[in-house]
Amino acid sequence: MNASPNLIEQSFEIAASRCADITPLVYQRLFDRHPEAKAMFRSQGSEPVMGSMLALTIEAILDFAGPRTGHFRLIACEVASHDGYGTPRDLFIAFFAVIRDTLRALIADEWSPEIAQAWDQLLVEIEAFAAVPA
Numbered sequence: 152m153n154a155s156p157n158l159i160e161q162s163f164e165i166a167a168s169r170c171a172d173i174t175p176l177v178y179q180r181l182f183d184r185h186p187e188a189k190a191m192f193r194s195q196g197s198e199p200v201m202g203s204m205l206a207l208t209i210e211a212i213l214d215f216a217g218p219r220t221g222h223f224r225l226i227a228c229e230v231a232s233h234d235g236y237g238t239p240r241d242l243f244i245a246f247f248a249v250i251r252d253t254l255r256a257l258i259a260d261e262w263s264p265e266i267a268q269a270w271d272q273l274l275v276e277i278e279a280f281a282a283v284p285a
């Protein structure tokens with residue numbers, strides 16, 4: 152069974168109601184936790200790529216947790232292309248936890264045990280999915 156799609160979606164919606172654009176918060180958290188990730192992006196002109204990478208990742212998460220119409224497949228495809236960008240598999244997977252933790256910090260008092268559990272399950276499922284060859 153998929154991680155509860157409503158709870159995952161809800162967590163993004165609550166965060167969006169508190170912050171118009173979570174992109175800077177996500178990358179700040181990523182680079183604080185994994186400083187080596189910064190050097191993987193071009194030093195100039197990487198902002199649109201970073202914004203688009205996050206937007207596509209969120210789309211994939213919502214599809215993975217929800218209807219699985221196809222966007223979720225991005226996760227498996229990008230594991231392979233990120234080998235080419237020099238992004239280790241563990242770091243690739245860590246991006247999902249960074250997104251979760253950014254939402255948790257924003258949502259604060261509304262971060263319920265149910266939302267926490269849905270995300271725990273989702274992260275386990277994504278890791279297993281990314282381990283399967285595309």
Ligand code: HEM
Pocket residue numbers: 181188191192193200203204207208211225226229233236238242243244245246247
């Ligand atoms: C911390 C982990 C990650 C790092 C360090 C990373 C790094 C990168 C880098 C360096 C690029 C740009 C390559 C270029 O300059 O052309 C890129 C692009 C991209 N990444 Fe990631 N990535 C990570 C995680 C992910 C995840 C989890 C996904 C989605 C499942 C993803 C999806 C994408 C996509 C779709 C692009 C292309 C964006 C575009 O040009 O529109 N990345 N990533």
